[in-house]
Amino acid sequence: MSDVTPGGDQKVVADAVQPPEGAATLEIVEVKRGMFGATGSGDTSGYGGLVTPIAMPAASPRPYGSWFDQVVDVLSEVLGEAGVSPEQAIEKVVVDLHGAQSADAQQAELTINVAREHLVAVCQALRDDQDLRFELSLGVSGVHYPHDGGRELHAVYHLASITHSRRLRLEVAAPDEDPHIPSTTSVYPSNDWHERETYDFFGIVFDGHPALTRIEMPDDWVGHPQRKDYPLGGIPVEYKGATVPPPDTRRSYS
Amino acid sequence: MNAPTAAPHATRPAGNEDMASTVRAFEAYGDGDWDDIAREAIGEERIVVNMGPQHPSTHGVLRLMLEIDGETVTEARAGIGYLHTGIEKNMEFRTWTQGTTFCTRMDYVAPLFQEAAYCLAVEKLLGITDDVPARASVIRVLMMELNRIASHLVCLGTGGNEMGATTVMTVGFTAREEILRLFEAVTGLRMNHAYIRPGGVAVDTPEGFTTQARAALKNVRHYLKQLSDLMLANPIFKARLTDVGVLNLSGCMALAITGPVLRSTGLPYDVRKDNPYCGYETYDFDVPTSKGADCYDRAVLRIEECYQSLRIVEQAMERLDLTEGEPVMVADKKIAWPAQLAVGGDGQGNSLEHIKKIMGTSMEALIHHFKLVTEGFRVPVGQAWQTVEHPRGELGVHVVSDGGTRPYRAHFRDPSFNNLQGVSVMCEGGQVADVVVAVASLDPVLGGVDR
Numbered sequence: 001m002s003d004v005t006p007g008g009d010q011k012v013v014a015d016a017v018q019p020p021e022g023a024a025t026l027e028i029v030e031v032k033r034g035m036f037g038a039t040g041s042g043d044t045s046g047y048g049g050l051v052t053p054i055a056m057p058a059a060s061p062r063p064y065g066s067w068f069d070q071v072v073d074v075l076s077e078v079l080g081e082a083g084v085s086p087e088q089a090i091e092k093v094v095v096d097l098h099g100a101q102s103a104d105a106q107q108a109e110l111t112i113n114v115a116r117e118h119l120v121a122v123c124q125a126l127r128d129d130q131d132l133r134f135e136l137s138l139g140v141s142g143v144h145y146p147h148d149g150g151r152e153l154h155a156v157y158h159l160a161s162i163t164h165s166r167r168l169r170l171e172v173a174a175p176d177e178d179p180h181i182p183s184t185t186s187v188y189p190s191n192d193w194h195e196r197e198t199y200d201f202f203g204i205v206f207d208g209h210p211a212l213t214r215i216e217m218p219d220d221w222v223g224h225p226q227r228k229d230y231p232l233g234g235i236p237v238e239y240k241g242a243t244v245p246p247p248d249t250r251r252s253y254s
Numbered sequence: 255m256n257a258p259t260a261a262p263h264a265t266r267p268a269g270n271e272d273m274a275s276t277v278r279a280f281e282a283y284g285d286g287d288w289d290d291i292a293r294e295a296i297g298e299e300r301i302v303v304n305m306g307p308q309h310p311s312t313h314g315v316l317r318l319m320l321e322i323d324g325e326t327v328t329e330a331r332a333g334i335g336y337l338h339t340g341i342e343k344n345m346e347f348r349t350w351t352q353g354t355t356f357c358t359r360m361d362y363v364a365p366l367f368q369e370a371a372y373c374l375a376v377e378k379l380l381g382i383t384d385d386v387p388a389r390a391s392v393i394r395v396l397m398m399e400l401n402r403i404a405s406h407l408v409c410l411g412t413g414g415n416e417m418g419a420t421t422v423m424t425v426g427f428t429a430r431e432e433i434l435r436l437f438e439a440v441t442g443l444r445m446n447h448a449y450i451r452p453g454g455v456a457v458d459t460p461e462g463f464t465t466q467a468r469a470a471l472k473n474v475r476h477y478l479k480q481l482s483d484l485m486l487a488n489p490i491f492k493a494r495l496t497d498v499g500v501l502n503l504s505g506c507m508a509l510a511i512t513g514p515v516l517r518s519t520g521l522p523y524d525v526r527k528d529n530p531y532c533g534y535e536t537y538d539f540d541v542p543t544s545k546g547a548d549c550y551d552r553a554v555l556r557i558e559e560c561y562q563s564l565r566i567v568e569q570a571m572e573r574l575d576l577t578e579g580e581p582v583m584v585a586d587k588k589i590a591w592p593a594q595l596a597v598g599g600d601g602q603g604n605s606l607e608h609i610k611k612i613m614g615t616s617m618e619a620l621i622h623h624f625k626l627v628t629e630g631f632r633v634p635v636g637q638a639w640q641t642v643e644h645p646r647g648e649l650g651v652h653v654v655s656d657g658g659t660r661p662y663r664a665h666f667r668d669p670s671f672n673n674l675q676g677v678s679v680m681c682e683g684g685q686v687a688d689v690v691v692a693v694a695s696l697d698p699v700l701g702g703v704d705r
Contacts, residue, residue: 029656030656032656032657032658052657054635054656054657055635056635056636056637057635057636096378096636096637096638097381098378098379098381098383098636098638099378099380099381099382099383099384100381100383100384106383106529106530106531107378107383109378109638109639111637135507136507136510136512137510138510138641138648138650138667138672139510139650139667139672141652141663141665141667142665143637143654143662143663144663156637156652158639158650158652158667160641160648162521162523162528165528165529167529167639167641169637169639188508188510189508189509190508190509190510190511190672190675192675193671193672193674193675194667194672197671214335215334215335216334216335216338216704216705217335217338218335225340225343226342226343226663232340232343232344232346232347247344247347247348248347250347252347252658252659252660253629253630253658253659
């Protein structure tokens with residue numbers, strides 16, 4: 001097992017943590033090995049053989065609590081009326097309680113994972129229906145999960161409803177081989193620069209964006225710096241006779 | 255060697271007369287109109303003027319690409335990225351606690367807001383939102399509101415300076431100095447504090463802080479009065495700002511522009527009221543709004559918000575006096591920084607008692623200290639989103655954890671970044687001189703825009 005590359009035996013790991021029948025499936029985004037970040041040295045602790053699959057929170061069961069059920073129901077209904085199948089559009093619904101006892105707490109959050117081909121329809125429904133009214137889009141952020149097979153690139157949309165004082169999160173995934181997600185600028189014009197930023201940093205192509213160009217990096221830059229396979233860079237620095245290595249080569253304890 | 259026939263020119267090498275003869279020269283006489291000269295010079299060509307990235311009125315390194323027709327701006331675009339330093343990427347290579355040291359450097363005029371938003375998001379992921387001590391939340395509110403005043407003073411001061419009113423700038427910065435001294439007393443630094451940490455704050459307020467703060471705030475109030483006397487009824491100021499840079503409610507909502515710019519359209523949207531954090535729901539304050547949606551109203555609102563912040567600061571100081579001696583960091587020793595830092599005789603922040611204990615008496619305490627400081631704490635897998643009301647609008651933080659000791663991803667939705675999208679709408683059709691006023695009313699800070 002010791003000579004396996006990280007992520008190379010994901011299937012084995014996925015089988016090892018196979019959930020029981022009927023339980024929600026976990027989305028394994030990363031597989032970690034060892035404990036102390038030290039490799040190449042003689043492992044006497046045994047922790048070097050530790051394999052930890054990292055799974056994002058699974059889909060939450062009904063009832064979600066608070067206003068979450070109502071929003072998901074209304075969204076399904078509005079999508080149905082618009083001719084979009086809610087089962088296909090909404091991949092899963094996750095409620096993060098963040099340590100709270102119930103979803104009524106201030107820190108509880110609702111995430112709706114949306115299939116990318118239905119993203120614009122979902123945004124349109126969320127913005128326009130009077131029971132949803134998520135009229136304020138607070139931008140897009142990208143996350144790169146290199147080990148989330150076929151769903152490596154995630155775009156996360158943060159919406160707010162001033163009318164109802166609510167917040168929710170949309171998450172859309174795209175594979176590395178086909179990094180295309182439809183642009184939401186037709187619904188939320190403010191996402192213009194945010195999508196450019198996500199394109200710049202992650203290489204997600206937002207189809208239908210009016211001018212998808214780099215925004216932070218120079219126009220002729222090669223690569224997308226926030227991706228996990230893009231190195232941080234840096235040089236060793238000498239300080240009082242000792243050499244401090246660049247941050248990405250220091251020991252990490254994950 | 256031929257004798258120089260013409261004086262050396264700044265842009266033309268001396269002695270190269272051929273070049274001088276090929277350069278077309280236009281001379282402006284007193285009886286002509288600039289429009290005629292420009293027409294003669296360029297015919298129907300467009301003039302594109304690059305304002306910035308080094309222009310002093312762009313609050314840093316904002317580049318404005320203006321297409322002008324005479325004095326009228328026909329197209330305005332903002333170019334950013336000149337201050338991109340990869341802070342978000344760097345945070346992925348540091349521990350969760352070290353993250354505050356990085357995000358405080360984003361919007362350097364309002365550093366405590368990034369720290370607070372980031373720490374609130376990390377606390378959500380840790381599930382300790384309700385465990386943060388009350389005194390820590392009071393100190394956070396106090397520091398954020400002081401920072402809001404300081405940030406608005408910079409906005410008003412530099413905005414005035416750009417219109418030629420140097421006194422506005424000096425008064426604004428003198429008042430800000432009072433607040434920076436308070437920051438220095440509490441955090442040890444005037445900016446880049448890294449003071450708010452996941453779980454609470456780094457160190458309690460020093461002895462006699464509220465007395466010092468009350469004296470300083472009396473001066474701040476005095477300077478604020480001076481500023482509003484100088485600005486708000488001044489006919490030149492009003493002529494330059496009224497009906498300039500107008501952006502109505504639907505424009506603001508479409509472009510997700512928040513903060514004083516949104517409130518100047520009459521919508522009382524403030525995250526402190528809409529989605530309270532740090533116990534803002536227990537403070538008594540108003541959200542000032544106006545109807546003009548122009549630069550003048552935004553200036554008035556900023557002064558009004560300073561007074562509201564002073565109200566909150568006074569309430570927070572009363573609570574500080576009542577909670578004297580209570581903890582300012584979560585009780586969980588797996589998260590709380592082990593040392594109780596205090597300013598020593600040498601002026602350095604240190605914890606001699608703690609060092610004596612871990613070096614002299616307790617091996618376990620030493621191991622714990624070493625592990626927590628070098629390795630950091632682990633944060634459960636998941637993602638969290640937290641917004642706070644920043645002086646410039648709604649600041650959002652999206653943090654993702656893979657269960658490790660470092661953020662898997664930390665994204666900041668900086669309000670200046672988003673609000674700069676409004677430059678085109680606010681400037682097009684106006685005069686070139688109004689661009690300066692409109693940008694100043696958005697109050698962008700490029701450190702936050704580019705991160």
